[in-house]
Each structure stands twice: as structure tokens, then as C-alpha cells.
Amino acid sequence: MDKLNLRRELISARASLTPEQLRSNATNIRETLLDQPWAQMAGLVACYWSIGTEPDTHGLVFALWKHGTTVMLPVLREDNDLDWAVYDGPDTLAPGRFGVPEPVDTRRGIDAIRTAALVIVPALAVDRLSGVRLGRGGGSYDRALSRVGPNVPTVALLHEGELRDDVPAEPHDRPVHFAITPVGLTSLK
Template sequence: MKQPGHPAGPDKRTLRRKFLTARNGLTDDDVRECAAALTARALGLPELARARTVAAYVSVGGEPGTPALLDALRARGVRVLLPALLPDNDLDWGVYAGEGSLSHVRHGARTVLLEPSGARLGPDAVTAADAVLLPGVAVDTRGMRLGRGGGSYDRVLARLERAGVRPALLVLLYDSEVVGHVPGEAHDRPVDAVVTPSGVRRFGGGGT
């Protein structure tokens, strides 16, 4: 269902291609430098400082880097949950136990993800998280997130809502990926904050 007055569908795809193309143009040094800045910013968030369980993900390619953040959270004693993609695009979860606990898993002809190799906890494990790091390619000034298009995290957000839990929703992006408007749909839910290499922006009255 479209929101009145806002374009959807192809416009999301066009925006997604634009940002993914820009990411593909980043050098390894660009990604590494931004990841270091993002990690430092994210570790200063009170939502992560007080979290006992964080649902996150392993970045791939030109995505804003998460591995150092995962290790830093684990070193704090945080239980870090990482997703495993299911055939229907839903997500199962496993505990991150260090870099050696990850496996390369191929999904389809072109997609290879790093997923936890340990025991699977089930899709509902995410409802125990105090904070959820959502992957995305852009976020707008309302906190509306543009995802990768697979719908996996729409399912996660719906699962959290059904469970009646409200973890902090956070997204890590590059500075250029915070934009004026992202096309939205009725089921879309804003994030609480976006972390970029240059700072943190909060939504929903949380300040900047």
C-alpha cells in the first residue's frame, strides 16, 4: 500500500541502485577508514552501552563495516546475535563467538554472506535483543530506512511488533546516505538513530 503523495516501487529501486553503485566505487581504504569511525561513534551510543543482547549483521563488500564493532561489543560482554538467511528470506539467528565462528554461505548464484556457524536459535531469538542494527542503503530525515529490497528485515520488525517488544533500532550508513526523503509504504517503521562516520542523528524527538 502506497503512502498518499509518496512514490514507491520503482523509485525505491532507482534509489537503491544509486547508493549501491556509489558503494561499489569505494576503495578498501575508504571502507576501512569509515568502519573505524563508525565503530567509535556506535560504541558511544547509550543504547549499545546498556545493551545485554544486540542483534547485528556482518557487513559485506562496500557496506559500512561492522566486524570491529561486533568484536568490541563481544569484548564488553554483550551477547551478539547474527542472522542466517532462510530460503523464504526470513532470518534465523545464532550467537557470534568471534571471527572463527563465521562461515561463508552462498545464497543463489551471486550472494555470499558471512553467517554464524553455531547452533540456530530460531527467528524469534531477535525478540530478546535490547538493540537491533538494521542494514540499509539510505535513511531520510524522518528516520525512514531504505533497505536492500529482500524484505528480511520487514519480517524482523513485524516479529518485534507482534512480540510487543521495542528494542532500539539503529542503522549504520555513510554520510552521503542520509537524504531528504525515502519513498515509504504503510508498513515501514522509522529507526531511532542513524550512525555515520561524522556523527549520530536521532529521530522521533530524540535530538541529534
């Protein structure tokens, strides 16, 4: 299946999830992630502020922040690359490009992700064999992941059925090390 049709299929499946399923998925994913030693020890985490039917990260970001972790969230630039700024509580977000909440903190630059001890990224699907993730098609996270060191855990958050064997890959696609679904953690690559 090509990327465009797979994206359509996955977005349609997400649209059928009930609010109860979305809440339950978010809780299970958050608990699984926070249970990992590499998440508990990470002093600086790059994450994202979920929108729509993405696995919800609002509670995760808040929990990491309350634990004392510095959390950077992306700021979408005009060229669709990602700048980074620090989250400092729920009152420090403002609508950015396309209305997605972004931190109002000082921009740290596109290379700030290099300093993260853990990187959490959105995905519509992840290939269980190669770790290649399927995003929304803008390439923002592939560019960001290309800046992350090889030993830094990279994690995609998914709903059930989004860890697959058929994710198409192109040379610019960057794999992740782990996928977390509501049923648990999967190590990739």
C-alpha cells in the same frame, strides 16, 4: 525517486568509495556506536555481518563480543526471513546462502530478535524525517524489525550522504530510531 533507481544511485556511490574511506567510515561509525550508553549496557545485540561496501561491522561485532556482549547475527532462511544465531568469535562463521558468513551456532528462531536490547541493521539509506530505511529489496529486515519492541533502540549504519529526505516508503517498511554515519549519530522519529 522510486526505490529501484534510488538503490542503483546509492550502490553506485558506494562503489566509488576508496578502501581508505571505507576503513575510516567503519572506525568512526564503530566509535560513535560504542560511545552510546544504550550500546554499552546492551547485554544482547542483534547485528549483521557486513559485506561489500556496506559500512563494515566486523570490528564492531568483535568489539561488542570482546566486551562481553552476546551478539546474534542473522541466518537467511529459504523464505528470506531471518533466523538468528550467536556469534562466538571470528572462527565461528561459515558461508551461508549467497556466501554471506553466518554463525555456526544453534539457530534461535525468527523471534529471537525480540530478546535483543539493541538492533543494528543494514541500510542503503534512511529518511531523516520518518526513519524509514531503504534496504536491498528482499524485505528480510522489515520482517525482523516488525518483531522488535518499540522501546528497543534500532540503528542503521550508513555512509555519508545516505541520510536523506527522499526515501520512498511503503506500508510494510519499518523505521529505525537512529542512523549512524561517519560524522555521528542522528536521532529519528
